[in-house]
Amino acid sequence: MQNSGIVYFSAEFGLDESLPIYSGGLGILAGDHVKAAADLKIPLTGVGIFYGKGYFQQRIDEGGSQQHLYPEIDLEESVYPVRLVRDDNGRPLIIEVPLNGRQVYAKTWSVQVGSVTLYLLNTDVETNSEADRRLTDTLYPGNQDVRISQEILLGIGGTRLLAALGIHPEVWHMNEGHCAFLSLERIRMLSAEGVPFETALEVVKASTVFTTHTPVPAGHDVFSIDMMDRYFGDYYWQLGADRERVLSLGRMDGAFNMTRLAVSTSSKVNGVSKLHGEVTRELFHRWMPHIPVRDIPVDSVTNGIHTGTWLAAGMKELFDRHLPSDWALRAAEPEVWAAVRDIPDIELWEEHQRAKSKMLQAFGLPLSSEGGGPLIIGFARRFATYKRALLIFSDSERLARILGDPNRPVVLILAGKAHPSDGPGQELIRKIVELSREERFKDRVHIVENYAMDKAKLLVQGVDVWLNTPLKPMEASGTSGQKAALNGVLNCSVLDGWWEEGYNGRNGWAIESAIDGDPELQTKQDTEVLYRLLEEEIIPLFYKRGDRMIPMEWVDRMKESICSLAPVYNTHRMVNDYWHKLYVPTSARGKRFAADNLEVASRVAAYKQFIRNSWSVQVRNVDIHENNSSGNGMTKFSAEIQLGAIWHGDVRVEAVGSDGHRGIWKVILEPVQQQAKGLYVYEGASPNIPINNIWKANANVRVTPISPDFANDFEMELSAWG
Numbered sequence: 001m002q003n004s005g006i007v008y009f010s011a012e013f014g015l016d017e018s019l020p021i022y023s024g025g026l027g028i029l030a031g032d033h034v035k036a037a038a039d040l041k042i043p044l045t046g047v048g049i050f051y052g053k054g055y056f057q058q059r060i061d062e063g064g065s066q067q068h069l070y071p072e073i074d075l076e077e078s079v080y081p082v083r084l085v086r087d088d089n090g091r092p093l094i095i096e097v098p099l100n101g102r103q104v105y106a107k108t109w110s111v112q113v114g115s116v117t118l119y120l121l122n123t124d125v126e127t128n129s130e131a132d133r134r135l136t137d138t139l140y141p142g143n144q145d146v147r148i149s150q151e152i153l154l155g156i157g158g159t160r161l162l163a164a165l166g167i168h169p170e171v172w173h174m175n176e177g178h179c180a181f182l183s184l185e186r187i188r189m190l191s192a193e194g195v196p197f198e199t200a201l202e203v204v205k206a207s208t209v210f211t212t213h214t215p216v217p218a219g220h221d222v223f224s225i226d227m228m229d230r231y232f233g234d235y236y237w238q239l240g241a242d243r244e245r246v247l248s249l250g251r252m253d254g255a256f257n258m259t260r261l262a263v264s265t266s267s268k269v270n271g272v273s274k275l276h277g278e279v280t281r282e283l284f285h286r287w288m289p290h291i292p293v294r295d296i297p298v299d300s301v302t303n304g305i306h307t308g309t310w311l312a313a314g315m316k317e318l319f320d321r322h323l324p325s326d327w328a329l330r331a332a333e334p335e336v337w338a339a340v341r342d343i344p345d346i347e348l349w350e351e352h353q354r355a356k357s358k359m360l361q362a363f364g365l366p367l368s369s370e371g372g373g374p375l376i377i378g379f380a381r382r383f384a385t386y387k388r389a390l391l392i393f394s395d396s397e398r399l400a401r402i403l404g405d406p407n408r409p410v411v412l413i414l415a416g417k418a419h420p421s422d423g424p425g426q427e428l429i430r431k432i433v434e435l436s437r438e439e440r441f442k443d444r445v446h447i448v449e450n451y452a453m454d455k456a457k458l459l460v461q462g463v464d465v466w467l468n469t470p471l472k473p474m475e476a477s478g479t480s481g482q483k484a485a486l487n488g489v490l491n492c493s494v495l496d497g498w499w500e501e502g503y504n505g506r507n508g509w510a511i512e513s514a515i516d517g518d519p520e521l522q523t524k525q526d527t528e529v530l531y532r533l534l535e536e537e538i539i540p541l542f543y544k545r546g547d548r549m550i551p552m553e554w555v556d557r558m559k560e561s562i563c564s565l566a567p568v569y570n571t572h573r574m575v576n577d578y579w580h581k582l583y584v585p586t587s588a589r590g591k592r593f594a595a596d597n598l599e600v601a602s603r604v605a606a607y608k609q610f611i612r613n614s615w616s617v618q619v620r621n622v623d624i625h626e627n628n629s630s631g632n633g634m635t636k637f638s639a640e641i642q643l644g645a646i647w648h649g650d651v652r653v654e655a656v657g658s659d660g661h662r663g664i665w666k667v668i669l670e671p672v673q674q675q676a677k678g679l680y681v682y683e684g685a686s687p688n689i690p691i692n693n694i695w696k697a698n699a700n701v702r703v704t705p706i707s708p709d710f711a712n713d714f715e716m717e718l719s720a721w722g
């Protein structure tokens, strides 16, 4: 039996433009994660889908309409070696999955990324019906049946594939909820060996990590219960539980929610930036309203980018000359990058000019690069509406004045695809094409077709300023700005996602953006800040030339940007964080739960069932008062707790209150007296709480079931308040 470290499931992987099986940031992140794992020799295996036609190739016609081309992917073109996975007899390995009452077959491509293997399932095999052969043609189909089929193939098929390959992962990492059916399949496999459902669930949970990327409820993958019944009607019972129990793992607002399923079946959950961690806690709080936002067990690991993929070749040579020789291996160490400050200004500036010229040439843009050329602002990403591509055009007259100054010209380059079924996204493209044709924007606004990794590289290396104006807090992290920063391109961005923690006042520009529930007003304010930054800070700084026409202060900022951001927002740091915060503890936990014939898992399952069945806990007679007898202002708490059949050692009793800002305070209460069977008096005291009537009013006593075997304080999502 091969013990195979970590398995990383993702619906998309962006490794290279020659393998276009990604649509945007999520896929690029997965690709960069895999590459960093290979660099760091982390034992990781990837599982995904090979989309025969990939994400579409974009053409923009005369009228600004996006055309979708689907050329068959040519595997000969892939820069990573791709092979068909075969069984011991040399025949293609075929995986079967049940889909809506029929069997569907899938073959597997393996892609080698250094030491990491990526397995990609694909249903284009002869034994399938014509319709089933097309199931894995494209990414994120609009049709719900095709979509659930792909997710069943990814989760259930992927798990079956690993079993067929003899791979037994210690840690299962779900990158976004699309793959979460894998947990059901793992439970089914255990059930087939005679393991009871609740125990199997504990085994699965203990060894699973979930990374969420979606800051809004609308972004979650949701299937109707009807649809679940159609696809899983003959599957529920195979898990050893009734339909209701299985559905309860994902049931939310009358439907089956893949994010909920992922949360229910993992022991660690993380968002992809600090701010996104908080936003996610607020989102999940709606699902667990009796747990305060602060206590929702969601961690965060901020996204990074793979330095080797995104750094311009010329810039890499410059770093090779000036940084310690092993800088690439030590990319997560700030000391290594400090040497950027000592690079002569002229060398850094000229290297950037080379990247700029290369980009202009590649895009066939007739712009002079004399003396640094015009200030070029880049805006490129998926044309999803929350990213507000049109924000900079809000006051088109003012923008025309900004761009059109003959002494200080400014050029805007935009690029991006809108999902084929995203009408409003495609409308944005049409609008931008229309604007770019206006006389006042001629030669000042350019749109580049078919944004993909190749175009992204040219842009993040070649523009001067990287603009990002999402509607805060909709950007979970964003990564393109990190690619830009690495290359000495300065960010001007809404303080959302990673930039909220990356911006230090000297390494770019920030649009603070106040979230006040009125998106229109927010957009108006953000636009004003953006124009002001351009007019008063960015453009003057860029055109303030010193010796040999070098903008010294600008170059200073470039250095500050590289030094402060490159060591943090890279995938070496990120994968290291995943390793220490998530993979190592989860691997230990998974092993502990599975050891000795699943002893801990069975115990935890039985314990949870007992607590759930016996939970009728009540909190009464809460009393909070100041005790000045000792002279130093102690606050004392007491409460009567009716525990019923539950032992006092199995609960934590605490006073919980708001600190008047966004935090909470807690004081532990201990049992001091048993009044009757199952009825206790609890007391606690704290010197730290400045009690007054307001504070008293929002202090409450909470009882929560605990166990040293729980992954977090709120694992049962259960508590009683009084």
Ligand SMILES: *Cc1c(COP(=O)(O)O)cnc(C)c1O
Pocket (backbone or CB within 6 Å): 023, 024, 025, 026, 028, 380, 381, 382, 451, 452, 453, 456, 457, 477, 478, 479, 480, 481, 483
């Ligand atoms: C990096 C990258 C993204 C992510 O962009 P953000 O808007 O910063 O999240 C999307 N698409 C491509 C092609 C990229 O290279």
